[in-house]
Amino acid sequence: MLRSSSRERGPLWRDPTFRALLVQGILLLALGAFIAMVVSNTLANLEARGITTGFDFLQDRAGFSIPQTLIDYSGDSTYARTFVVGLLNTLLVSALGIVTATLIGFAVGIARLSPNWLLARLATAYVEIFRNIPLLVQILFWYFAVLQALPSPRNSHSLFEAIFLNVRGVVLPGPQPLDGFAATPWALLAAVIATAGLVRYARRRQAQTGQALPIFKLGALILIGLPALTFVATGMPLEWSIPSLAGFNFQGGVTILPELMALWLALSIYTASFIAEIVRSGIQSVPQGQVEAAKALSLPGGIILRKVVIPQAMRVIVPQLTSQHLNLIKNSSLATAIGYPDLVAVFSGTALNQTGQAIEIVAMTMGVYLLINLVVSALMNLYNARTLLKER
Amino acid sequence: MADTITTTEPEMVAERRPPDLRRGLLGWLHANLFNTPLNGVVTLITVTLLSMLLWPALQWAVFQADWLGDSREACSGEGACWVFISARFESIVYGFYPEAERWRVDLVFVLLAVLIAWLVIPRLPAKRWVGVFALVGFPVLAFFLLVGGSFGLTHVPTREWGGVMLTLTIATVGIVGSLPIGVVLALGRRSKMPLVRGFCVVFIEFWRGVPLITVLFMASVMLPLFVPTQVEFDKLLRALVGIMFFWSAYMAEVVRGGLQAIPSGQEEAAKAMGMGYWQRMGLIVLPQSLKLVIPGIVNTFIALFKDTSLVLIIGLFDLLAIIRAGLTDSNWLGFATEGYVFAALVFWVFCFGMSRYSQYIERRLHTGHRN
Numbered sequence: 148m149l150r151s152s153s154r155e156r157g158p159l160w161r162d163p164t165f166r167a168l169l170v171q172g173i174l175l176l177a178l179g180a181f182i183a184m185v186v187s188n189t190l191a192n193l194e195a196r197g198i199t200t201g202f203d204f205l206q207d208r209a210g211f212s213i214p215q216t217l218i219d220y221s222g223d224s225t226y227a228r229t230f231v232v233g234l235l236n237t238l239l240v241s242a243l244g245i246v247t248a249t250l251i252g253f254a255v256g257i258a259r260l261s262p263n264w265l266l267a268r269l270a271t272a273y274v275e276i277f278r279n280i281p282l283l284v285q286i287l288f289w290y291f292a293v294l295q296a297l298p299s300p301r302n303s304h305s306l307f308e309a310i311f312l313n314v315r316g317v318v319l320p321g322p323q324p325l326d327g328f329a330a331t332p333w334a335l336l337a338a339v340i341a342t343a344g345l346v347r348y349a350r351r352r353q354a355q356t357g358q359a360l361p362i363f364k365l366g367a368l369i370l371i372g373l374p375a376l377t378f379v380a381t382g383m384p385l386e387w388s389i390p391s392l393a394g395f396n397f398q399g400g401v402t403i404l405p406e407l408m409a410l411w412l413a414l415s416i417y418t419a420s421f422i423a424e425i426v427r428s429g430i431q432s433v434p435q436g437q438v439e440a441a442k443a444l445s446l447p448g449g450i451i452l453r454k455v456v457i458p459q460a461m462r463v464i465v466p467q468l469t470s471q472h473l474n475l476i477k478n479s480s481l482a483t484a485i486g487y488p489d490l491v492a493v494f495s496g497t498a499l500n501q502t503g504q505a506i507e508i509v510a511m512t513m514g515v516y517l518l519i520n521l522v523v524s525a526l527m528n529l530y531n532a533r534t535l536l537k538e539r
Numbered sequence: 540m541a542d543t544i545t546t547t548e549p550e551m552v553a554e555r556r557p558p559d560l561r562r563g564l565l566g567w568l569h570a571n572l573f574n575t576p577l578n579g580v581v582t583l584i585t586v587t588l589l590s591m592l593l594w595p596a597l598q599w600a601v602f603q604a605d606w607l608g609d610s611r612e613a614c615s616g617e618g619a620c621w622v623f624i625s626a627r628f629e630s631i632v633y634g635f636y637p638e639a640e641r642w643r644v645d646l647v648f649v650l651l652a653v654l655i656a657w658l659v660i661p662r663l664p665a666k667r668w669v670g671v672f673a674l675v676g677f678p679v680l681a682f683f684l685l686v687g688g689s690f691g692l693t694h695v696p697t698r699e700w701g702g703v704m705l706t707l708t709i710a711t712v713g714i715v716g717s718l719p720i721g722v723v724l725a726l727g728r729r730s731k732m733p734l735v736r737g738f739c740v741v742f743i744e745f746w747r748g749v750p751l752i753t754v755l756f757m758a759s760v761m762l763p764l765f766v767p768t769q770v771e772f773d774k775l776l777r778a779l780v781g782i783m784f785f786w787s788a789y790m791a792e793v794v795r796g797g798l799q800a801i802p803s804g805q806e807e808a809a810k811a812m813g814m815g816y817w818q819r820m821g822l823i824v825l826p827q828s829l830k831l832v833i834p835g836i837v838n839t840f841i842a843l844f845k846d847t848s849l850v851l852i853i854g855l856f857d858l859l860a861i862i863r864a865g866l867t868d869s870n871w872l873g874f875a876t877e878g879y880v881f882a883a884l885v886f887w888v889f890c891f892g893m894s895r896y897s898q899y900i901e902r903r904l905h906t907g908h909r910n
Contacts, residue, residue, distance in 0.1 A: 171734040188764070262571075265572055281859070292879050480752040481849070
């Protein structure tokens, strides 16, 4: 039965459309009032405390030094430069951590499914221990209990008289590129492009003719062979600066700060325990029937793993893995607890204390993390769209 | 030749069971540790590594450790010196809470323990009322007990709080506060009103995109700027606000996962019965979806609990910060390992307990099909 007259529709406040408008209007008003209140309070407070606003401070001289800088930096540099140095340090420890955490995580995750009882239990113990201890405790443990307990530079532990471990960090032989070394990285880039092209060609060829190329061997040959050949042809233009003890400290070589070591270790070990669980559940999510069917087709074991199990497991693993990588990047901000000069430590810490411009600095810091998050999420959505099960 | 064959058994030899390789210690070892040569090698390597790590660790932590005493002289230096912990146990538990008032903390601890036990043990009755009390009555009661200043109790300012007590306070407030906000945000994110949905999406994604440290920094340096000058904004309260908002966003995503898992037919059926929005949500959708996501909620609790240690960075003295402060005591230099191992152990016990409970509840609530 159709109702035509509006009289029978009941009172106005029962009308869903009206109610939705009302609720949203109230929300908008409340939000506006809240923001207006915060802004007016903030302006009054800033004026009362004599804090200037705006981003002009970025051009001012920072006046403090940073123990680890990937680009040129000195006390005379600007706050803008401080920001970039901190950001690069954050990205450095994140990149290192992501690589090692993923490697350890995959190893432990696969070990949890091992038929070897002892290995599987050990992997389970690893996961249960490290994911239930706060990351901050782990960072402090590695830094204060392990690395700070190492001997002084004069009594360093040494490995082959080339790598030294002491309370000031790890000193490694540092590569010193000479003239003509630049050709090698270019050769590597060319090799990567060539391999990518080869992979595409091999895929098309296999799709058309059914014949597969030994792509793995060919790719490895190009990737290693081409740069190595270039390196030798240009006369091996690389020297190693071997660290040596001079006075109370080491000269030459590359020093990895103990702060970086502690943070890297803790981030890798902690995040790996989560990645291990993701890898395990990903592999277990592949139905047993898939493997059985592949066996029934008499595919060899390696092919079953590479072409049947891993592609399906990856669809489950990759999104969660990415979110763990994002967590790792965000967790690297705990650097500030041990004084590793990451973005939060140098910018939200030292720079904020010096300038007092809390709003601009905290907003910039948060903005960086938000941006990283957004970019990675966008890439992830793209991946998800590509690997989505095509259900028909 | 027939008489030479005299050794024939008069009867059949009794049947003997074949040696069973699948049973007993040897069989187990063979099946689980040495079934292939590769596995055998792996086992041997693992055993060697374990014995190299575990034995010295046990020696250090237990056999050669010093347990008794009340000063540094009690430490022999051969193994761990747990005297470092026992000597400052009071401050690890209560922080700087005045000694005469510590019974109030004890009372809250006992109440909390009883409430949790009541809610966790399935056999005990009246779960709903105890739950309501735990979420509403208990925080109010604990607030008046811990802060004081009324009912004849002396006022204890929050800067004197610390140790396990502060850690549990932050964790409890974070949990009690973030769950309801999270549920509201999750409902808002699925709302059909564009403004409500947009607000919730931005709110959730903002907090999920930034590290907790920057949130705490924001809470400690920016929040005082947001309120009128004359308002005194307690440092602990600021941290709590930050933590609550931060975790409510994570909670919202967990709850949203549960909401999405409920077939839309449930809500449509409720609608057909003439139920309003809050009735549909409160009576039909939320009970089902919250039950589904209990493991996720507990996992968020665990993460929240672990991250309470971050308040150390803005200068609050939680369990970890108290231990770290103890390490800088000039009488007790060089006990970093003992201190951090103890902190790790305390956190681990809490987190592992929660994760076990979450697994248990997952199995218990798994009323659907099992594969």
